[in-house]
Amino acid sequence: MMAIGGAIGVGLFLGSGVTIRLAGPAVILSYLLGAGIALIMSYALAEMAVVHPVAGAFGVYAETYLNPWAGFSVRATYGAAQIIAIGAEVSAAGIYISFWFPNVPQWIWVALVSAALVAVNSMQVNRLGEFEYWFAMIKVAAIVAFIVIGIFLIFGRGSHGAIGWDNLTQHGGFFPAGWKGVWLSLTITITSYMGVEILAVTAGEAERPEVTIPRAMRNIVWRLILFYVLAIAIMVTMVPWNQSTSLLGLSGSPFVIAFSAAHVPFAAAIMNFVVLTAALSSVNTNLYLSTRMLFSLGREGYGPDWMGKVSRNGVPHRALLASTAGIVAAILLAIFAPKNAFLMLYGTAVAGMLFVWLVILVSHLRFRKAVPRERLLRLPMRLRGHPILTLAGIVLLTAISLTTFFVDGLQWSVPAFAVFLGTITLLYFRNPESKIAE
Numbered sequence: 139m140m141a142i143g144g145a146i147g148v149g150l151f152l153g154s155g156v157t158i159r160l161a162g163p164a165v166i167l168s169y170l171l172g173a174g175i176a177l178i179m180s181y182a183l184a185e186m187a188v189v190h191p192v193a194g195a196f197g198v199y200a201e202t203y204l205n206p207w208a209g210f211s212v213r214a215t216y217g218a219a220q221i222i223a224i225g226a227e228v229s230a231a232g233i234y235i236s237f238w239f240p241n242v243p244q245w246i247w248v249a250l251v252s253a254a255l256v257a258v259n260s261m262q263v264n265r266l267g268e269f270e271y272w273f274a275m276i277k278v279a280a281i282v283a284f285i286v287i288g289i290f291l292i293f294g295r296g297s298h299g300a301i302g303w304d305n306l307t308q309h310g311g312f313f314p315a316g317w318k319g320v321w322l323s324l325t326i327t328i329t330s331y332m333g334v335e336i337l338a339v340t341a342g343e344a345e346r347p348e349v350t351i352p353r354a355m356r357n358i359v360w361r362l363i364l365f366y367v368l369a370i371a372i373m374v375t376m377v378p379w380n381q382s383t384s385l386l387g388l389s390g391s392p393f394v395i396a397f398s399a400a401h402v403p404f405a406a407a408i409m410n411f412v413v414l415t416a417a418l419s420s421v422n423t424n425l426y427l428s429t430r431m432l433f434s435l436g437r438e439g440y441g442p443d444w445m446g447k448v449s450r451n452g453v454p455h456r457a458l459l460a461s462t463a464g465i466v467a468a469i470l471l472a473i474f475a476p477k478n479a480f481l482m483l484y485g486t487a488v489a490g491m492l493f494v495w496l497v498i499l500v501s502h503l504r505f506r507k508a509v510p511r512e513r514l515l516r517l518p519m520r521l522r523g524h525p526i527l528t529l530a531g532i533v534l535l536t537a538i539s540l541t542t543f544f545v546d547g548l549q550w551s552v553p554a555f556a557v558f559l560g561t562i563t564l565l566y567f568r569n570p571e572s573k574i575a576e
Contacts, residue, residue, distance in 0.1 A: 154370060160323035160545075162314035163306045163374040166367060168323040169330070173363040176331035178531040179495055181521035182502040184355040187338040188517055189509060191347035195338040196498045197434055203504035204497070207566060210440045212497045214562050215555075217431035217461075219487040219494070220424040224465050227421045228252055234414035237407075251418065256462055259425050260453055266426065273419035280412040281365050288372030305378050314379070325488075325538055325545050330366055332491045334359055335498065336423065339430050352519035425461055432457035440566075485542070485551035486558060492539045493555065499532050 157165045186199045197216070201209025231251045232244040239247075258269050292301050306312055313319070337354050433454035436445025449455040506514070506524055514520065521527060542548040 154373065156547075157323040157326050158370075158374060158379050160315060160326075161319040162310060162312070162379045164313045164315075164317075164320050165323050165327070165374065165379075166371050168320045168327045169363075169366050169370055171320070171324055172327040172331050173359075173367065175328060175531055175534055176334055176359055176362070178521065178527050179331075179498065180334045180337075180355045180359045181519060182499060182528060182531075183335060183338045184352050184519040185514075185517055185521060186502065186505055187351045187355075188348050188519070189505075189513070191351070192434075195430075195434075196335065196494065196501065197431065198438075199501040199505065200497050201438070203501045203508060207563070208497055208501070209438070210435070210566055211559060211562060212494055213431050213435050213440070215490045215559070216494050217428045217435070218558070219490040220428035220431070221461060221465070222487045224421055224424045224428065224461070227417045227424065228465055231414060231417040231421065234410055234417060237410045251421070252462065252465055255418065255422050255425060256458065258422060259429065259458055260449075260455060261451070266422075270419065270422055270426075273415055273422060276412060276415045277419060278365075280409075281369055285365075285368050285372060288369075288376055292372065292375055301376055303375060305375055309378050309380050322541060322545055325541050325548060327366075328535075328538055329488055329491065331359075331362060332495070333423075334362070335494070336427060339427055348518060355519065425458070425465075428461040429454055429458045432460050485548050486554040488548065489539065489542065489551040489555035490558070492535055493559070496532060496535050496539075499528050499535070502528050 154165075157168060161168050183196070187195065190198055190202070192198050197209050197213035199209075200212045228248055228251055232248040235247040235251075236242065236244050258266060261269075292303075294301070315322075334355070337351055337358065432441065432445050433448075434446075435441035436443060436447070436454075436457060438446075445454070445457045445460060447454065447456050502521075503525060506528075539552055542551045
């Protein structure tokens with residue numbers, strides 16, 4: 139449920155308007171292509187997580203099977219990407235709460251939400267997991283309700299006639315922007331599946347990772363595919379794609395449109411609550427992830443020793459404190475900096491996540507060569523068709539990274555991330571105590 143909570147958020151609730159504008163009804167194919175890459179990633183991760191059930195997850199895999207720099211850079215990148223996402227989601231939560239309390243300054247809600255979620259993350263991991271379970275459940279229930287209502291409207295149940303399938307072929311046809319539009323939208327739809335790697339991070343705190351991780355990995359990926367593909371397919375079937383792109387936004391999500399079309403009372407208020415829950419859930423999960431990555435950096439000697447300490451209840455509280463400092467910086471940037479600067483940071487996070495996924499797949503290639511065949515055959519979950527599928531995933535992710543140069547809002551993603559990667563690399567090699575010196 140933590141993986142579902144982390145993955146279902148920006149991609150479906152907020153990003154669908156952009157992907158539909160790029161590809162039209164053919165955005166369905168874009169989500170299917172993204173699902174294929176996510177499946178490759180999830181199976182590769184499950185293999186390594188069972189063999190190495192540690193908090194550092196893919197950072198440890200990269201260090202073990204590639205080199206110390208790869209282990210450091212992927213953990214630093216992932217932690218930074220999560221901290222940037224935390225700031226964006228906390229700011230959004232303040233906006234959503236202001237829907238009901240417009241006269242209260244937003245920064246008050248931002249501060250209260252941040253304090254509450256930090257307190258939740260200070261709990262033992264089983265308490266945190268239970269809290270996130272119910273957060274994610276609200277999002278799942280909203281998506282299921284959206285799908286059910288959409289099916290009723292499409293097939294004409296109730297007091298209204300059937301919408302039918304005309305919206306899939308009218309207004310420029312199923313491919314109004316051709317396959318180019320499908321590919322361009324993939325740069326954003328792939329981020330909708332970024333969150334499956336959360337399960338590898340949680341492996342270090344799972345009771346029986348050899349059982350729970352493969353089972354959870356199968357469930358999360360197939361559920362995400364079902365939720366995303368069905369929800370998007372229903373959206374472009376119910377509403378003409380060229381109209382929905384002008385309606386979609388923070389206050390006009392596909393869920394609001396569906397509930398309004400079904401004449402659900404108080405649709406805006408209901409969906410504002412759901413989107414608020416989605417933001418809180420994402421903050422909660424991202425705070426957990428950034429804390430564990432900073433803890434891993436401190437424990438492995440890549441960061442200050444104090445980040446590798448845990449409290450009496452087993453929580454890396456000092457790494458948690460470091461993660462909250464990033465919240466403050468990101469919120470201030472979102473409020474005071476120009477919009478383009480914050481979009482550049484968000485784009486940097488997107489490019490950073492593409493880098494993380496690439497490192498994971500490259501690590502998997504070396505993992506397969508290093509682990510004895512007898513051990514691999516005993517794994518409860520294995521990626522079939524190796525190394526062809528792993529190599530295909532690497533090629534596709536590389537191509538998607540290059541495509542960001544041609545998508546509005548993401549043109550500077552890769553260059554900005556290159557600056558970030560160069561900076562942390564310089565700091566790494568200048569550290570006389572870094573593991574590269576060994």
